[in-house]
Amino acid sequence: MYEGLGVAAGAGLAVGAYAYASLWPGSRIFGAAITAPARSGELALTFDDGPNATWTPRLIDVLARHEARATFFLLGKRAAAQPELVRRIATAGHTIGNHSWSHPNLSRTRSSRVREELRQTSETLQQITGAPVKFFRPPFGARRPAVFRIARDLGMEPVLWNAMTSDWSEPSADRIAEHLMKKIDGLERRGRAANIVLHDGGHRDAAANREPSVKAAGLLLERYARSHRFVTLDAWI
Ligand SMILES: [Zn+2]
Secondary structure, three states: OOOOHHHHHHOOOOHHHHHHHHHOOOOOOOOOOEOOOOOOOEEEEEEEEEOOOOHHHHHHHHHHHOOOOOEEEEOHHHHHHOHHHHHHHHHOOOEEEEOOOOOOOHHHOOHHHHHHHHHHHHHHHHHHHOOOOOEEOOHHHOOOHHHHHHHHHOOOEEEOOOEOOOHHHOOOHHHHHHHHHHHHHHHHHOOOOEEEEEEOOOOOOOOOOOHHHHHHHHHHHHHHOOOOEEOOHHHHO
């Protein structure tokens, strides 16, 4: 099923364990990636698959209303087509990360192409904003050892997450927020910060409706405004 199975067998990992580890966050088999630190009171809102001409500006407004900063993992090809929007994210004080050029499943992509996907994206983002890109989140959370190695080679820290729900297929902002609050509160009880994923774009369909995700972000900002600090990934390195 995966190109990397030979490598897994060589490393003495069961095939099942490898398939699991390559697709699920929280697994540390492939070396440390940033999820969230073991301290409570901090939330990182992160948004994947943008920039999106409709939803990213609305999200920037919602964040501005709450004076909160977030991290945006952008697709290189969408960023290249909308440099003004990328600059707007950066100017608003948010952190910009690399989410690959075209959103392939990197656990099934050969290393030379992985490198190209990541390098081209970082280069494009840096050209637009003038700042180096320090964070990388693999599409689908899929990775194998080479993917993280390549990301680090290119000067980036790999980032996963610990609070996600299927906001891309959920029509109700309330439901999305409710699911995430449950996860955030569970992490809080265990003394852990939350690294929250929402989507302000669609990696397949740029016209996907992300209104529920944007609204859910607003609900989280309201609910945790007094009790928590909203941080970008920069606070966790
Ligand atoms: Zn994605």
